Amino acid sequence: MNIAENLTATAAKHPDVVAVKLDDVELTYAQLAGVAAKAAGWVRELGVEPGDRVAVSLPNIPHMPIIYYGILMAGGVVVPTNPLYKSREFAHVLRDSGAKAIFAWNGVGEEASKGAAEAGATYVEVDPATFTEQLLGHEAIELVSRQPDDTAVILYTSGTTGSPKGAELTHHNMISNAEVCSRDDLIGVTVGDVVFGGLPLFHVFGQTCMMNVAVLTGATLTLLPRFDPTKALEVIARDKVTVMGGVPTMYVALAQAPNHADFDTSSLRRCVSGGAALPVEVLKAFEDVYDAPILEGYGLSETSPVASFNHGDRERKAGSIGQPISGVSMKLIDAEWNEVPEGEIGEIAISGPNVMKGYFGNPDATANSIHDGWFRTGDLAKRDDEGYYYIVDRAKDMIIRGGYNVYPREIEEVLYEHPAVASAAVVGVPHETHGEEVAAVITLKPGHEVTEDEIREYAKTKVAAYKYPRIIRFVEALPLGPTGKILKREIKIED
Known part of the structure; x- marks a missing residue:
């Protein structure tokens, strides 16, 4: 094979x-x-x-x-x-x-x-x-x-x-x-x-x-x-595209494209969305303009990726990531891998032929993520009585900016390398176009001064363009828990 x-x-x-x-x-x-x-x-x-x-x-x-x-x-x-x-x-x-x-x-x-x-x-x-x-x-x-x-x-x-x-x-x-x-x-x-x-x-x-x-x-x-919405419309019209895959930010851009009527997009038969949650308003706006259904699915790199989908031959529920695909099983679990009672929120776990072999050269990380053939995703969800799943939150702190995954710890490590930075916390904040924007809240070492632009430019040289924090805030102190852990849930980003 x-x-x-x-x-x-x-x-x-x-x-x-x-x-x-x-x-x-x-x-x-x-x-x-x-x-x-x-x-x-x-x-x-x-x-x-x-x-x-x-x-x-x-x-x-x-x-x-x-x-x-x-x-x-x-x-x-x-x-x-x-x-x-x-x-x-x-x-x-x-x-x-x-x-x-x-x-x-x-x-x-x-x-x-x-x-x-x-x-x-x-x-x-x-x-x-x-x-x-x-x-x-x-x-x-x-x-x-x-x-x-x-x-x-x-x-x-x-x-x-x-x-x-x-x-x-x-x-x-x-x-x-x-x-x-x-x-x-x-x-x-x-x-x-x-x-x-x-x-x-x-x-x-x-x-x-x-x-x-x-x-x-x-x-x-x-x-x-x-990706550029006008160029995408040119490609769809020129090549008579029938099937489109995209992340929500792409569908936002196409739904809002002022020149969409200049292109013949009638060939579009089906669109699929993944990579981040698709707002119901975006789905409706796109379908009103292009008359092509968007089916939302869900998956991760570790699951090849598709695990669930709003199947084309079943009821489509806006806001839902659908039901498990053929051959794949999903359940909701607690921190000890026990299935939660029906109707309660739990962490999505996935089993099936799509689940990865493991993390390369990292048996500890593999053991933490896979148990008895089930992979725990870090995504919290609820399930309705017809088996449709709805993501309500992420157990992990991952930020999804424009469909790309941004991992706060990685950016924080870069910021800590700056000579003026004493402590840093990176969080995601809602953004109209990108879904989420990367924000960094920083305390400075005594006697050091640095501007927001200088931090931004420093980070740009260290990580990919979609990862660096656009929003920088300097504070006297970060909120800490009893063990000294930064309490990100208490961080508020003011305009």
Whole structure:
């Protein structure tokens, strides 16, 4: 079993169907399979053996699926990384995963190469102007067979403490989730469909639900490297997009686009939302404008990602994350893993073929998160009498800004490195466009002075652009509990 077999099988069935496109650039399935096999040969020439990790850091350009499936064809493990990372973030992921190499877009070459040097990984620059010529110079190799429980992808994620952890997703995890998601009652994709590729492919939502589902079914994936509502409307109208996946901020932007009537979006048949809670008002506003239903789902990196969904053949309940998908079970538990009484709020736990193998090289974190086959999510929810789940809060402090996860502890550690900062707490505050904004509340060391702009600029050099705190507040003291722990729930951000 190798998830790359989906590509080779589809190439055999539908060789002339366009697999992926970016504006005027198109690759058929036969072409995509052919160049992915050459990428596999390139990977092998770098000394990568089956089971070795290889990182990739690319925006949504055709090179991403080429290298992604090439690594898998060679029997390697893909470690996707965000192109917005800074060198310290690249270095952590590369060092922690033991990646032998990283293929990185030349637009982030300076940061990626620094990170690779720190971690002792081989840096391979992907320059779209020269990549094709480089690729064609390598010998194609045959697809390497893997076992269902072999790791296919390691996705880096984190809780509220410590550094990001690598969730190990197996070939079985990824294949089973893509297969279920492709069904008519979920995303509903088949050959002839055109799938909107505006979700980042380095993120599990875009990777599984858009790219892998499209490749499995023989649909066309039309890419958008950077989301912009007008450009998204152009792509939908030009390519007659039938299926769209997005995070709530995308649907907000499209619903509010003043020029939406200039584009023919009548081809849209189904939209799916994930990554953050979708406000009911946003759902209604989008559907009023585009006359295409949005089905909301739920999942995490650790669950490949989809765990529940508002199924297309059942009642859709606005504000709900739906019911568990086929083969997956969900329940609500307390801190001791006991199921809570019916009607009470509890933490969502998930079991099924979508649940990760564990956190790479971190057995303690794995044991804390998985018990008897159940994964605890950190999300608090309630369930109605028809089995629909409703998230009410997060047990974890994670901030979701524009669909991207921001982990307060990581930002706090950066702020603590500033010579003027005595203590810091990072929290999320509601934001009309992004869902949440990152805010930092800081106390200064005696005798030190620093401005909000200086803190902001400092953090910008240390973490990806979506992570740094836009809102900075200086206070005399942070609220502390009896053990000295900062009480974030008591922090109030004043305008």
